[in-house]
Amino acid sequence: MRLVLEKRPERNRWMQVASPLLAVTLTVLFGCILFAVRGIDPLHAIYVYFIGPLTTLWSIEELIVKATPLVLIGAGLAICFRADLWNIGAEGQLIAGALAGGSIPILAPHWDSSLAIPAMLLLGMLGGMAWAAVPALLRNRFGANEILTSLMLVYVAQYLLDWLVRGPWRDPQGFNFPKSISFNDWHLLATFGDGRVHLGAVFALVVAAVLAVFMARTLKGFEIRARGEAPRASTFGGFSVPGTTWLCFGISGALAGLAGICEVAGPVGQLQPTISPGYGFTAIIVAFLGRLNPLGALFGGLVLAVCYLGGEAAQVELSISEKTAQVFQGVLLFLILACDTLVRCRVRLERGTQGSSSGQGAAPPLGIEDAGSRAASEGAAR
Amino acid sequence: MENTDDGAAGHLLEAEEIVKRFGDFTANDRVSLRLRPGEIHALLGENGAGKSTLVKIIYGSLQPTAGRLRWHGEAVTVPSPAAARALGIGMVFQHFSLFDALTVVENIALAVPGRFDREALAGRVARVSEEYGLPLDPTALVADLPVGVRQRIEVVRCLLQEPCLLIMDEPTAVLTPQEARQLFVTLRRLADEGCAVLYISHRLEEVRELCHRATILRHGRVVAQVDPGAETAGSLARLMVGADVQSVCVAAREPSGVAALTVTRLSLPAAGAFGVPLRNLSLEVRGGEVTAVAGVAGNGQSELFEVLSGERPAPTPESVTIAGEPCGSRDITERRRLGAAFVPEERLGHSAVPGFGLGENVLLTRHASGDGLVRTGFINGGRTRALAARVTKRFDVRFSRQDQEANALSGGNLQKFVVGRELDRKPRILVINQPTWGVDAGAAALIRQALVDRAREGAAVLVISQDLDEIFEIADRIAVISRGVLSDTFAADGIDRERIGMLMAGAHEASPGPARDPRT
Numbered sequence: 085m086r087l088v089l090e091k092r093p094e095r096n097r098w099m100q101v102a103s104p105l106l107a108v109t110l111t112v113l114f115g116c117i118l119f120a121v122r123g124i125d126p127l128h129a130i131y132v133y134f135i136g137p138l139t140t141l142w143s144i145e146e147l148i149v150k151a152t153p154l155v156l157i158g159a160g161l162a163i164c165f166r167a168d169l170w171n172i173g174a175e176g177q178l179i180a181g182a183l184a185g186g187s188i189p190i191l192a193p194h195w196d197s198s199l200a201i202p203a204m205l206l207l208g209m210l211g212g213m214a215w216a217a218v219p220a221l222l223r224n225r226f227g228a229n230e231i232l233t234s235l236m237l238v239y240v241a242q243y244l245l246d247w248l249v250r251g252p253w254r255d256p257q258g259f260n261f262p263k264s265i266s267f268n269d270w271h272l273l274a275t276f277g278d279g280r281v282h283l284g285a286v287f288a289l290v291v292a293a294v295l296a297v298f299m300a301r302t303l304k305g306f307e308i309r310a311r312g313e314a315p316r317a318s319t320f321g322g323f324s325v326p327g328t329t330w331l332c333f334g335i336s337g338a339l340a341g342l343a344g345i346c347e348v349a350g351p352v353g354q355l356q357p358t359i360s361p362g363y364g365f366t367a368i369i370v371a372f373l374g375r376l377n378p379l380g381a382l383f384g385g386l387v388l389a390v391c392y393l394g395g396e397a398a399q400v401e402l403s404i405s406e407k408t409a410q411v412f413q414g415v416l417l418f419l420i421l422a423c424d425t426l427v428r429c430r431v432r433l434e435r436g437t438q439g440s441s442s443g444q445g446a447a448p449p450l451g452i453e454d455a456g457s458r459a460a461s462e463g464a465a466r
Numbered sequence: 467m468e469n470t471d472d473g474a475a476g477h478l479l480e481a482e483e484i485v486k487r488f489g490d491f492t493a494n495d496r497v498s499l500r501l502r503p504g505e506i507h508a509l510l511g512e513n514g515a516g517k518s519t520l521v522k523i524i525y526g527s528l529q530p531t532a533g534r535l536r537w538h539g540e541a542v543t544v545p546s547p548a549a550a551r552a553l554g555i556g557m558v559f560q561h562f563s564l565f566d567a568l569t570v571v572e573n574i575a576l577a578v579p580g581r582f583d584r585e586a587l588a589g590r591v592a593r594v595s596e597e598y599g600l601p602l603d604p605t606a607l608v609a610d611l612p613v614g615v616r617q618r619i620e621v622v623r624c625l626l627q628e629p630c631l632l633i634m635d636e637p638t639a640v641l642t643p644q645e646a647r648q649l650f651v652t653l654r655r656l657a658d659e660g661c662a663v664l665y666i667s668h669r670l671e672e673v674r675e676l677c678h679r680a681t682i683l684r685h686g687r688v689v690a691q692v693d694p695g696a697e698t699a700g701s702l703a704r705l706m707v708g709a710d711v712q713s714v715c716v717a718a719r720e721p722s723g724v725a726a727l728t729v730t731r732l733s734l735p736a737a738g739a740f741g742v743p744l745r746n747l748s749l750e751v752r753g754g755e756v757t758a759v760a761g762v763a764g765n766g767q768s769e770l771f772e773v774l775s776g777e778r779p780a781p782t783p784e785s786v787t788i789a790g791e792p793c794g795s796r797d798i799t800e801r802r803r804l805g806a807a808f809v810p811e812e813r814l815g816h817s818a819v820p821g822f823g824l825g826e827n828v829l830l831t832r833h834a835s836g837d838g839l840v841r842t843g844f845i846n847g848g849r850t851r852a853l854a855a856r857v858t859k860r861f862d863v864r865f866s867r868q869d870q871e872a873n874a875l876s877g878g879n880l881q882k883f884v885v886g887r888e889l890d891r892k893p894r895i896l897v898i899n900q901p902t903w904g905v906d907a908g909a910a911a912l913i914r915q916a917l918v919d920r921a922r923e924g925a926a927v928l929v930i931s932q933d934l935d936e937i938f939e940i941a942d943r944i945a946v947i948s949r950g951v952l953s954d955t956f957a958a959d960g961i962d963r964e965r966i967g968m969l970m971a972g973a974h975e976a977s978p979g980p981a982r983d984p985r986t
Contacts, residue, residue, distance in 0.1 A: 301847075303833055303840045310830065313822065314815040319777055320808070321830040322799035 089429045099427045104373045104380075107419040108387060114415050124402055132401050133394035133412075141278075147389045148281050149351055153178070153343035153363040155288040155385035158370030159295050159378040160339030164332045166299070166376050168312040171333060173219065173234030174340040175364025176241035177212040181341020182348045183245060184211025186264070186355050189271035190253050196270040204271065204345055212341015213334050215241060220333035224326040230333075238364070246357050253355060264355035273350045284346030288385070291339060295378035308332060340364060361392065369417045372424075388413065477539065478503045478662050479524065479631055484533035486519050491904075493519040495686040496533070501631065506653060506663040508673040508694060510706055511683035512762065512932060517666050520683070521633050524664070525557045526550040556624030557633040561740060562616050564608050571604040574623045594625050598652045614645035621652065632656065633664045638672060650676050668706065668762050670699040670971045684708055703967025707934045726895050726926035727751040727774070727806070732785040734773060742766040744773070747952045749945060751895070751926040756918060757955065758941035759930045762970055763900075766950035767930045768811065771899045774928070775808040776801045788895055799834045807831075807893035809885055811900040811930075813877065817884040820873035824854040824865070827872050828887055835891055853890070861886030862912065878909030885913050889920055896920060899930040914940050934963060948972040 112134060116126035137143045157174045164171045171177075185208030188200060218237055222228035246262070255265040273283040299305035310318040311328045319325060343363065352359050366388050373387060374380025395409025479501040486494040494516045501507050509517045522528040524535065526544035535542055537553055544550045547557070564573050571588045578587065588604040595602040600618045608616060617637065624632055634653075638646040653663050653676065667673055673680060673694050680694040682705045690705050728751070734744040744766050751757045761767060772778040773786065780786045780794030787793055788804045798808070808831075810816040818827045829850050833840050839850050851869065858865065861882040865875060872880055881902065888896060901917065902910035918940050921927040931937055937944060938958065945955040946969035953974040 301845055302843050303829075303845060304843065306826065306829060306833075306845060310819050310822070314819045316812075316816045317819045317830060320775070320798065320810060320816055322797060322802070322834065324797075 086433075088432045089425070090432060091429050092427075096427065100375070100424075103423040103427050104375065104384075104420055107373070107416060107423045110419050110423075111412060111416045114419075115412065118408075118411070122404065124404070129398065129402055132397050134390060136397050136401075137390050137393035143393060145277055145281050146393060147386065148285050150389035150392050151382075151385040152282070152284040152288050152350075153347055153360070154367050154370045154388055155381050156284070156291055156343040156346070157336075157340045157364055157367035158374060158381035158385055159288075159292045160336035161367055161371040162374060162376040162378055162381055163295060163299065163308060164336040165371055166312045167308045167328055167332045168315070169223075169329060169332050170231045171216060171219065171234050171336050172231055172368060173216070173236075173238045173364070174336065174367055175360065175362060176234070176238035177215045177337045177340035178344035178347070178360055178364045179238075179241040179245050180215035181208035181212035181344030182355065182359055183241075183248065183344075184208055184214075184341065185345030186267075186348050189267040189349070190264050190355065193265060193268055193271070196268070200271055201273065201349070204349060205342065208341045208345025209338040210341070212337040212339070212344060214337070216333040216337020216340070217330075220329050224329055245355065245359070249355050249357055255354075262357050266354045267349060271349060272353060273346060275350075280351060282346065282350035284343070284350055287342065287346065289382070291342075292378045292382050295335075299378065304331065340367075366392075366413060369413055369420070372417065372420050388416075391416070476502060477536070478505075480536040480539075481520070481524065482534055482536065484520065484523060484535075485531045486516075486523060486528065487531045492686050494523070494530070497683065497686070497688055499681055499688075501662045501664065503630065503660045503662055504657050505679065506657050506665055506677045508677035508680035509664060509666045509683065510668060510670075510673060510680050510702065512668065512706055515683040515706075516686040517683055518635065519686075521557070521635065521664065521666060524550070525555060525633060551627055551629075554628070554630040555633065556627055556629035556631070558617065558620045558624060558635065558637060560635045560637075562620055564616055564619060566607075566609040568608060569604065570602055570606050570608065570611075570619055573608055573619060574604075574626065577623050578626060590626060591622060595622050598622075598625065598655060599648065600652055617645075617649075621649075625656075629661060631662045631664065633666075635666045636668075637665075638667065638669060646672065668971070670694075670702045670706075670967075673702070674699065682706060699968060699971060700964045703971065704964055707963055707967055724753060725750045726753045726789055727897070727928060728787045729770075729774070730785050730787075732773065732780060734769060734778070734781065737769070737778070742769055742950045744769050744950045747947075747950070749928075749952060749955070751928045753894070753924050753926045754921060755942040756921045756927045756929055756940050757943045757945070758937040758958075759928070759945050759947050759952070760934060760937050760966055760970060761930075761932060761947035763932050765948050767899060767932075767947060769950070770947065771808070771810060771897065771930060774897050775810070802831070802835055805894035807888035807891055807896050809888055809896070809898040809901065811903070813880050813884060814873055818872040818880060821871055823869035823871055824858065824863075824883060825851040825869050827883070828854045828857065831887060832891070857883060857886040857890050860890065861916070878905040881905050882909050882912060885916065889916055892923075893920075893925060895926045895928075897928045897930075900933075901929060901931060902933065902936060910936070934966060938963075946970055946974070948975055951975045 112130060115130060115133065119126045119129040137147055157178065161171060161174060185204040188195065188204050188207065215237060216234070219230040219233040222233050223230045249264055250262045253264045255261070255263055258265070275282045299309065307318065307323040307328055308331070310321060310323065311325070315325065318328070344359070348355055348359055370381050370384035370388055373384030374382070391409055391412050395406045395412070398404050398408060399406045477500050481497065481499040484494050484497045485492070497516065497520055499520070509520065511517050519528060523530050524544065526546045526549050529545070535544060542553065544553065550557070565576070571584060571591055574591055575582050575584070575587055591602060591604045595618070600622055602615070602618055602622060608619070637649060650672075653665070657663055665673070665677055674697065677694050680692050680702070681688055682690045682692065682702070684706065692705070694702065729747055729749040732744055732747045736743040742765060747770070759767065759770065769778070773780050776793065776796060776798040783792040783794040785794045788801055788806050791804055793801055793804070814820045819830060825847070829839055829845065832853065837849065837853060839846055839853065854869070857863065863875070863879050863883045863886065865879065875883065885898070885901065896917070898917065901913050905913070914936065917927055917929065929937070929941065941958045943955050944958050944961060944966065946953040946966055948970055949972060951974065953969045
C-alpha cells in the first residue's frame with residue numbers, strides 16, 4: 085500500500101486563485117492552536133496579530149513601509165521563479181544595492197543636487213544587478229546551482245556591509261558605534277503623511293504594474309514564461325537559455341537593489357550592520373503568495389507586512405517572542421506550497437495488489453521508449 | 467501464430483494472453499510468452515511494437531489490463547518491481563539508475579535489502595564480478611566510469627539477488643562491440659547455470675548469435691516465434707517490419723529540384739552518456755521531393771534533427787547548408803528566416819509548450835517569421851489568435867474551447883496543429899522527425915498528405931521516421947541511419963524492405979564511416 089500523488093485531469097482556475105487565501109486562513113487557524121497551547125486567548129492574540137495593525141493610521145503607514153521592499157523584491161522574484169530560476173539570494177542583492185547606492189551620501193555627503201537621488205537609485209539597482217549577475221554567470225558558464233550560489237552570496241554581502249560600517253565607512257563622530265554617518269536630507273527619499281511612507285511605495289506600485297504588463301504582453305515576458313514551462317520548447321522557439329537567465333537575474337537583482345537603496349535612503353537613513361529584517365527571504369513567500377504574478381506580489385507584500393507588524397505588536401502586548409513572526413512565515417510558506425500541490429494533484433491510497441490500469445500513475449518513468457508508455461504519459465498529461 | 471512448446475511442465479515463466487491498453491491504444495494484444503530455465507529468449511520488434519510494455523508487466527512496473535502470469539506454473543500477480551525481485555526476476559534497464567556521486571558498492575547497497583555492511587558487500591561484489599567475468603572495482607566512483615562498466619554494475623546488482631530470470635532491455639545499444647562480446651560471455655554462462663534471460667533488442671545479428679528462441683512482436687501482437695539461429699537477418703527483419711506493403715499512390719514526381727538542404731561530412735560527439743555520436747554523415751535534400759531517413763529510434767535521429775534545426779551547433783558552418791547558405795553555426799531563428807521549418811518528435815515540451823494556449827504556441831515558432839505577431843517587443847494578441855485559428859481550421863484541429871492549452875489536445879490533434887503551424891508558413895525546407903508516432907490513422911493520413919503536397923509545391927521535405935509503411939507511402943528517396951552512421955540514399959522504388967531492414971540493423975556501418983572510437 086502506498087500514497088500516490090497524481091495530477092488532476094484538469095486545472096481548476098478558481099482554486100488556483102483561492103489557494104493562497106486558503107493558506108492564509110489555515111495559517112491563522114494554526115496560530116489559534118499555537119496561542120491556545122501557550123495559554124493565551126486565541127481570539128485576542130489573533131486580533132493583536134492580524135487585525136490590530138490595520139486599525140490605526142500609524143500602523144497602516146507602517147504597513148506600507150514594510151510592504152514596499154517586500155513588493156519590490158517579490159515582483160522581481162516572481163519573474164525569476166516563473167522562468168524556473170531560483171534566486172533566493174535577494175537579501176544579498178538588497179544589501180549590495182544599499183551599499184552601492186549608499187556610497188554617494190557617505191563618500192560625497194555635500195553633493196546637494198537634484199541628480200543625487202536618481203544617481204543613488206541607479207547605483208542601487210546596478211549594485212543589486214551586479215550581485216545577482218554572479219549566480220547567473222556561474223550557472224551559464226559552469227552549470228552551478230543558482231540556489232546555492234545566490235544564497236551563499238547573501239552572507240558575503242552581509243559581511244561586506246558589516247566590515248564597511250565598522251571600518252572605512254564608520255561615522256568618525258559616532259562614538260565608535262558601527263554605523264555610517266546619517267544621510268543628509270538631500271540624500272533621503274521624499275516622504276508622505278507622517279513622514280514614514282516614502283517614494284519607494286510609488287516605485288513598488290509602478291514596478292508591479294509594469295512587470296505584469298511585461299510578462300503578459302511582451303515577447304521577452306513570453307520567453308521567460310516559456311523557459312519555465314518547457315525549456316526545450318523555448319530553445320526550439322529560438323530563445324537563448326543563457327540569455328533568459330541573465331535577464332531574470334538582472335531584473336530581480338535590480339529590484340532587490342532598488343529595495344535596498346530605498347530602505348537606507350528612507351526609513352533607515354544610514355548604513356548599519358542590519359538594514360533589513362530578512363525582506364529578501366520573506367519576499368520568496370510574497371512571490372508565491374502572489375501566484376508568481378507581479379501584481380499578486382502587492383497582495384502578498386501586504387499580508388507579510390501584517391505578519392511583521394503583528395509580530396512586533398504581539399511582543400509588546402502579549403509578551404511573546406517576536407520569533408513567532410518567523411514561525412508564521414514558515415508555516416505560511418509551507419501551507420501555500422501544500423495547497424498549491426493539492427490543487428494540482430490529488431492524493432490516492434494505492435493498494436499493492438491487482439490494480440487494472442492504476443499502475444499507470446505509479447509507473448516509474450524508467451526507459452520510456454515504447455509507444456505504450458508514451459501513450460500512458462500522454463494519457464496522464466491529458 | 468506458431469507454438470513450438472509441448473507441455474506446460476518445466477516452464478519458468480508463462481505469460482498468457484497479456485493485454486495492456488492505454489486509453490484507446492492497445493500496446494499489448496493477447497501476447498503469450500513462455501520461458502524455460504536456462505533459455506536466452508529474444509524479444510524482437512520495432513519501437514512501439516510493445517516490447518517494453520510486456521517486460522514492464524513482467525517486472526511489475528505496469529499491471530496488465532487482462533491476461534495473467536505464471537511463475538513455476540503458479541498463477542502470480544506482480545504488483546511492483548520489489549515483488550518481481552522477490553520472485554527472482556531481475557532487470558537491467560536501458561537507462562541506468564545509478565547515483566554518480568556514490569561508489570560502486572554504495573550503489574549496489576541501495577538495492578540490496580538488509581543491513582548495510584560495506585565490507586561484506588564489497589567482498590560479495592568482488593566475488594560475483596570475478597565469477598562472471600565482470601571486472602568491477604567496488605570502491606570506484608560511478609561518475610568516473612564509462613558506460614560499459616556502469617552497465618556491469620547494474621548486471622552485478624541483479625546477480626547478487628540470484629535471479630532465475632534476468633531481463634535485459636537493449637543492453638548493447640550503449641556498448642561497443644567489444645563490450646557487447648564480453649556481455650554475451652556472461653549471459654551464456656548464466657544460462658548454463660539455469661538462469662533464463664529475456665533479451666530485448668533489434669540488432670538481428672546479435673540475436674542470431676546469442677539467443678535460443680525469439681518472439682517477434684509487431685503492433686502489440688506476437689507475429690512469430692522462431693529459432694533465430696535458423697533464420698537469416700533478412701527473414702527476421704521482414705518479420706519485424708512486416709511485409710504487407712500498402713503504398714498509396716502519390717502525384718507524379720516533377721524533375722528533381724536543386725539541393726535545398728545539405729549535410730556534408732558531419733561528425734558530432736555524443737552529448738552525454740546516452741547520446742549517439744553522428745559519424746561522417748552526408749545527405750542532400752532536393753526541392754520537390756520527400757527524402758526519408760529510416761532507422762530504429764535512438765540511432766542518432768534526434769541528434770541529426772537538432773543539428774539541422776540549429777538547437778545544437780554543427781562543428782563547421784559548411785557542414786549544414788540551408789538554401790545554399792552555410793548554416794552550421796546559425797541559430798534556429800536565422801534558419802527559419804532562410805525559409806526552413808522544423809517539427810521535432812516530442813510534441814509536448816519540444817514542439818509545443820504544454821501549459822500555453824494555441825495562440826501562444828503559434829507565437830513560439832512564428833515570432834520572427836514576418837507575420838507581424840510582435841511589434842517593438844509587444845505581442846499582437848489579435849493577430850496571434852487569428853493565425854492560430856487559421857491553422858486549426860485548415861488542419862482540422864479539434865478542440866473544446868478557444869485558445870485551449872496544448873496539453874489538453876489529443877496527440878493527433880496536437881500533431882496536426884504543430885505541423886500546420888509550420889506548413890502555414892509555406893516553408894521552402896521542412897525537417898520533420900517522426901511525423902505521425904502515436905497519432906490516429908486519420909490524422910496520420912492528413913499529415914502525410916500535407917507533407918507530400920508541400921513537396922510537390924517545390925519544397926524540400928526531410929522526414930525522419932521509424933515507420934517503414936509511412937516511408938514507403940510518401941518518400942521519393944530513402945536513407946537509413948544506424949548508430950549515427952547514415953547509409954547512401956536510394957530511390958524509393960529501387961529498394962525493398964528487406965534491404966532496409968538489413969541497413970537498420972547496421973549492415974552499412976562498417977563501410978562508409980571511420981572506425982568507431984573506443985570509449986575511454
